[in-house]
Amino acid sequence: MSQLQRFLRRTWQDFYLVLIMVFLYAPIATMMVLSFNSSKSRTQWGGFTLRWYTDMFASRNIMAALHNTLMIAFLSALIATIIGVAACIAINSMKAVPRAIVMGITNIPMLNADIVTGISLMLAFIAFGISLGFKTILIAHITFNIPYVILSVMPKLKQTSRSTYEAAMDLGAGPVYAFFKVVFPDILPGVLSGFLLAFTMSLDDFIITHFTKGAGINTLSTLIYSEVRRGIRPSMYALSTVIFLAVLALLIFTNFVPRRKPEK
Amino acid sequence: MKKNVFVLSLAMAAAVFWLSGCSGKADNPGNSTGSEANNAASENSAGSSNELYVYNWGEYIDEDVITQFEDETGIRVIYDPFETNEEMYPIIEAGAVTYDVVCPSDYMIQKMVENDLLAEVNFDNVPNIDQIDPAYMEMSKAFDPENKFSVPYCWGTVGILYNTKRLEELGVAPPTKWADLWDEKLSGEILMQDSVRDAFMVALKKDGFSMNSTDENELQQAKQDLIDQKPLVQAYVIDQVRDKMIGGEAAVGVIYSGEMLYIQEEVANLGLDYTLEYVLPEEGTNLWLDSWVIPKNAKNKENAEKWINFLCRPEIAKANFEYITYPTPNKGAFDLLDEDLQNNESVFPDTDSLVNCEVFRYLGDDVDGIYNDLWKEVKSN
Amino acid sequence: MSKKLLAAPYLVWIAGFIIIPLALIVYYGLTDRDGAFTLANVVSIGTPEHRKALWLSLWLSLLSTIVCLVLAYPLAMILRNRGVGRGSFIVFIFILPMWMNFLLRTMAWQTLLEKNGVINGILSLLHLPNQNLINTAGAIILGMVYNFLPFMVLPIYNVLCKIDDDTINAASDLGANSIQTLLRIWFPLSVPGVISGITMVFVPAFTTFVISNLLGGSKILLIGNVIEQEFTRGSNWHLGSGLSLVLMVFILLSMAVIAKYDKNGEGSAF
Secondary structure: OOHHHHHHHHHHHHHHHHHHHHHHHHHHHHHHHHHOEOOOOOOOOOOEOOHHHHHHHHOHHHHHHHHHHHHHHHHHHHHHHHHHHHHHHHHHOOOHHHHHHHHHHHHHHHHOOHHHHHHHHHHHHHHHOOOOOHHHHHHHHHHHHHHHHHHHHHHHHHHOOHHHHHHHHHOOOOHHHHHHHHHHHHHHHHHHHHHHHHHHHHHHOOHHHHHHOOOOOOOHHHHHHHHHHHOOOHHHHHHHHHHHHHHHHHHHHHHHHHHHHHHO | OHHHHHHHHHHHHHHHHHHOOOOOOOOOHHHHHHHHHHHOHHHHOOOOOOEEEEEEEOOOOOHHHHHHHHHHHOOEEEEEEEOOHHHHHHHHHHOOOOOOEEOOEHHHHHHHHHOOOEEOOOHHHOHHHHHEOHHHHHHHOOOOOOOOOEEEEEEEEEEEEEEHHHHHHHOOOOOOOHHHHHOHHHOOOEEEEOOHHHHHHHHHHHOOOOOOOOOHHHHHHHHHHHHHHHHHEEEEEOOHHHHHHHOOOOOEEEEEHHHHHHHHHHHHHHOOOOOEEEEOOOOOOEEEEEEEEEEOOOOOHHHHHHHHHHHHOHHHHHHHHHHHOOOOOEHHHHHHOOHHHHOOOOOOOOHHHOOOOEOOOOOOHHHHHHHHHHHHHHHHO | OHHHHHOHHHHHHHHHHHHHHHHHHHHHHOEOOOOOEOOHHHHHHHOHHHHHHHHHHHHHHHHHHHHHHHHHHHHHHHHHHOOOOOOOHHHHHHHHHHHOOHHHHHHHHHHHHOOOOHHHHHHHHOOOOOOOOOOOHHHHHHHHHHHHHHHHHHHHHHHHHHOOHHHHHHHHHOOOOHHHHHHHHHHHHHHHHHHHHHHHHHHHHHHOOHHHHHHHOOOOOOHHHHHHHHHHOOOOHHHHHHHHHHHHHHHHHHHHHHHHHOOOOOOOOO
16 A cells, blocks of 8 residues: 555544544533623623533532432442342352343343333332332432443353352351452452443433432433423533533543553 | 443443553542532431422522522422423322422313312411402312312413514514414424413414314314424424523514513613514413412422412512512502503503403313324324 | 342342333233223324324434444544554543533534524524524434444444454455455454444434434424323323333344344443
């Protein structure tokens, strides 16, 4: 291949990457710019302002929704991780047929459309007489989070060798002790990524929350939905800017900072 | 399914996070956000009778009024907005979420009464009821024959809001009747209400029928009209009509009368180069009344009555009116207003001049079903 | 024995919050208001308005899946051929928007597309005629593509990364030109990724009601909207459940397609 051809190909590829990048980031950048625009208009620049940010932080609704969102994400991820890890260990020791059945059911919430999962849970809560509210959102989130934990932990568990665990038992360790000393360190990466996965899933969910939420409670997703249906206020742009920067910082931190440490 | 992808992305991310030689530091992001979340834990404790669950239309109260009620009574208000009567009804009916006090419109109150969803208001706890203009108590009898279940909150009409400058550009005369919303020149410039009864009201009234029609042929004709109109419609929206019209998104919009004061103020504040005018269509329109009611399954009925009584207090009703600018049936509050406002026809239309106006009635579940099916046909077309 | 006990909480959980809820959908879907058995709710998918909504959902989600595939495949190829590692910054850039809240991403497009939105603002600056962008089928497809594109890129990228450079070199050593390599080597080896990408975009696009609500101005009724409204407005839960059952059948069908092509689970991460 000639030098020129290679150069052209490379340029074309760069162009393509930039194009997609613009597509992905233009909307986000637009919201960032608008969040500082003192005019409510989206086409005229009325000067720089931080008013929408103060509005946002002063808003009882937005702050409560933020709290709820984080709280539900954290609790549901934690509980799902505990139930999921326990389930993994049990499933791993099951016979082929029950294991296949349980794993099949585990896949349901992942494969099913969110809208059906949400509706089915709502019907169940009403049938059980559980009034909708914080706890029903939490239960719903745990329900769709457990499969992610199981799918993260299962492969790790399969890789651990049974013999080390048995060796520990032979040497006098109780099953619990042996588990935490021998098996757990091996599956820890899976557990942590499962937790993180569950946390993210919960943060991003709208549809299932939409059907299972009750009086006076909003997560960020449901709040944004009702705000957008009422007409977008600039404080929503401020909110999205803050969320984007938070996600960016978090990801850069977890992705790139720790990696360098061991090398130093 | 979306989640599946997250599995992939996170598996990838996880591979980076945990497997790239840094197994030592298990300080994961979940933990840091978690502690933050814990601080917010107290936010959602449920239970005590010191609460009041209010379910009201969006943008339909002055938030300061809520705060004032909380300060005065020590009752904590949990406030949720709904967009349409139709959206509110299944929530109350299912009972999975219990609200103590709700503010539906006339025909929906009738439906709730007939389906035994409402509790009688104990008027001993609502002495301020005497502030309500008797005319509106009389009007309430259409849906609450003995005035047992409801206390009027706001009333108004439905009309057309139009952007004078935009219409000029389009070469269209200002609308005077519903039929003007079928003008081809307005293609993409019309905002219609996204609720079944309001949408059919427009079409039925245009054709000269009653908006409470149950006649198969009339309804079919109205449906066909709405289908014909659909290509001209920019969007079916509810609360967004106001902001979209202020933002100059459309030339005409179907809107509830009460928004006018706010809109004119906002247009002046923003220094816009166009004006928005409101017109009551000559074929007649919907005269509506929103009232507070207490669902049967309310857990804090007495608090609900305190709430209703509080809102009927003239000064409060006045403050509330000044914020939401919907005509108030509260005589005490009306008397407190400036004479200019009292005589402002676009805020307080003269009820006698409202020819051909009707109040929605609940038509029974079967007819409701027919309306819903026809509306779905319009929407899916 | 004690290990079996560990499954207890999970088994209770699946019974209470997966099996019973689904059974309730089946129950509601197959009964009428009086609780008598009926197939009417399921069969009502055949009424003109439901059929239209279903057809439109299929059509829009298929189109957006195709657009995603066409955009994502070259992107994944480029990323893979640049030899960028899995944790590299470039890949990170392409998945980052996915971590933003789904509703905020959709809201952004509303801001851009509206009549007095940003795009029309730019057009008038350039003295070009304003375009009617929002509340069209195109806006909905755009919203779907924007929201779900990373879901197509990732599985394809993951699969491509597993293809050995030696395989590619062997092909060109044996005289294959680049088009032949693409068609005979790259594409067949990446099928599992493509298939799972397709379902990951197709299913949420097919069942969405949020995107059509926010970018379609309620003018465009998708099957997701119909179901959502039966529950939140029409208050006919039986009909909504019946239609949900139909929706599940469609999803099962698409799962069957994946299972057929993706036997080894190569398309997924694990």
